Amino acid sequence: MDKLLVRGGSTLKGSVHISGSKNASLPILAATLLTEEPCIIRRVPDVSDTNYMIQILAALGAEVERSSGTVRITAGTISHNAPYEIVRKMRASICVMGPLLARLHKASVSLPGGCIIGDRPVDLHLKGLEAIGAVINMEGGNMMIDAPDGLHGKEVDLRGKHGPTVLGTDNLMMAAVLTEGTTIIESAACEPEVVDLANFLIKMGAQIEGAGTRRIKIQGVKKLHGTEHTVTPDRIEAGTFMVAAAMTGCPEHGVTLHRVCQKDLVPTTEKLTESGHHVQFNEAGNSCTVKPGDSPQGANIITAPFPGFPTDMQAQFTALFAITPGISVVEDTIFPQRFMHCAEMTRMGAHIKVDNGTAVIQGSDSMSAAPVMASDLRASAALVLAALCAEGTTEINRLYHIDRGYENIDDKLVMLGADIERVRE
Numbered sequence: 227m228d229k230l231l232v233r234g235g236s237t238l239k240g241s242v243h244i245s246g247s248k249n250a251s252l253p254i255l256a257a258t259l260l261t262e263e264p265c266i267i268r269r270v271p272d273v274s275d276t277n278y279m280i281q282i283l284a285a286l287g288a289e290v291e292r293s294s295g296t297v298r299i300t301a302g303t304i305s306h307n308a309p310y311e312i313v314r315k316m317r318a319s320i321c322v323m324g325p326l327l328a329r330l331h332k333a334s335v336s337l338p339g340g341c342i343i344g345d346r347p348v349d350l351h352l353k354g355l356e357a358i359g360a361v362i363n364m365e366g367g368n369m370m371i372d373a374p375d376g377l378h379g380k381e382v383d384l385r386g387k388h389g390p391t392v393l394g395t396d397n398l399m400m401a402a403v404l405t406e407g408t409t410i411i412e413s414a415a416c417e418p419e420v421v422d423l424a425n426f427l428i429k430m431g432a433q434i435e436g437a438g439t440r441r442i443k444i445q446g447v448k449k450l451h452g453t454e455h456t457v458t459p460d461r462i463e464a465g466t467f468m469v470a471a472a473m474t475g476c477p478e479h480g481v482t483l484h485r486v487c488q489k490d491l492v493p494t495t496e497k498l499t500e501s502g503h504h505v506q507f508n509e510a511g512n513s514c515t516v517k518p519g520d521s522p523q524g525a526n527i528i529t530a531p532f533p534g535f536p537t538d539m540q541a542q543f544t545a546l547f548a549i550t551p552g553i554s555v556v557e558d559t560i561f562p563q564r565f566m567h568c569a570e571m572t573r574m575g576a577h578i579k580v581d582n583g584t585a586v587i588q589g590s591d592s593m594s595a596a597p598v599m600a601s602d603l604r605a606s607a608a609l610v611l612a613a614l615c616a617e618g619t620t621e622i623n624r625l626y627h628i629d630r631g632y633e634n635i636d637d638k639l640v641m642l643g644a645d646i647e648r649v650r651e
């Protein structure tokens with residue numbers, strides 16, 4: 227397993243190009259199953275999660291060609307049976323359910339495993355699909371789905387105890403686009419990645435109104451056609467680099483990020499500004515420069531569904547607050563167990579107390595290197611950020627967690643001046 231050696235103390239400067247969104251790419255790749263015509267998707271990040279999705283599409287019978295960030299998919303004749311050995315590796319595989327149900331009125335997808343950030347129930351996915359006519363039975367760890375009486379548009383409320391569901395909204399939207407009648411999704415997720423999927427489906431000929439709001443209306447059509455699409459920029463990768471710049475950026479020149487989307491970065495921008503750092507977007511809102519403030523201060527975060535503060539950014543801010551004077555409080559209302567990174571940062575000298583879905587962070591003057599263990603995707607990125615500010619060389623193991631969702635993060639940081647070495651083992 228690869229590991230990273232991060233020598234702290236470098237100052238970051240220069241510019242970096244942000245990749246296409248992993249979390250938009252995954253449902254959009256799945257949505258190509260909805261037509262037998264070719265689809266071309268651009269700026270698909272080369273990370274293990276998108277590679278798993280591509281493997282699943284190929285295993286279902288789709289023809290897939292990938293050249294760097296462009297993927298061409300033709301789902302001519304496809305099977306309804308998603309392969310367990312790949313599906314079990316990635317929870318987001320669940321978003322092939324909706325397209326398979328819509329196209330074949332049949333699907334077999336294994337139950338996704340839990341993961342380190344908390345149990346990952348699928349009850350809302352099932353509620354949505356059953357509402358339009360799916361019959362779902364569990365057999366040997368697989369969800370066996372069919373539609374004996376066909377599929378019919380319905381109004382469904384997808385709110386769960388932690389709020390809306392992103393992939394649950396995606397699944398129902400993808401099932402509904404070929405379902406006769408009108409489907410209304412109440413309490414829909416509004417994340418930019420859901421909007422990007424809706425835009426892709428509309429280009430395929432789907433009739434969708436209200437994506438980006440809590441109420442999405444889908445009028446079913448008979449068929450969808452192939453199309454081309456460029457995936458929206460990854461707002462979480464961008465946020466991660468913005469925090470890196472606030473932690474170790476050059477105060478004079480800062481770090482510039484290209485290919486970002488200002489309207490998707492409002493919570494991150496506001497929190498960095500509140501903590502005393504400087505974020506400046508260009509006129510077009512597709513590039514920004516971040517400079518560390520000269521008197522940063524702690525802040526409080528409560529994660530919430532978009533447009534609230536994203537749960538996928540709380541670990542990165544915890545790393546920032548660990549070296550920011552004062553007390554900061556981070557509460558994750560979406561994944562209350564998502565604090566594995568705190569114990570690892572404590573090994574590096576951070577002062578963090580975690581209790582009942584909340585981390586209280588007392589900023590310290592410095593952190594010191596220690597061997598640490600990556601756990602989930604965003605926690606691992608947060609450990610890299612902490613290591614950039616730690617005295618000495620931090621060894622970050624189980625790098626596959628980072629490689630799931632960050633395209634060449636070490637190369638990008640080295641280009642900005644970080645002292646990082648990937649050791650292949």
Ligand code: EPZ
Nearest residue numbers: 249318347348349350351386388390391392393538560603
């Ligand atoms: C998406 O996961 C993202 N993944 C996650 O990013 C992100 O953290 C999450 O949305 C929340 O924003 C992708 O888009 C591939 P949810 P998703 O369904 O859709 C509960 C990353 O780091 N829930 O919106 O699986 C659930 O337990 C990943 O890139 C149910 O109760 O998350 C959670 O508490 C990590 N029943 C809340 O809803 C369900 O049927 C939100 O989960 C489904 C979810």
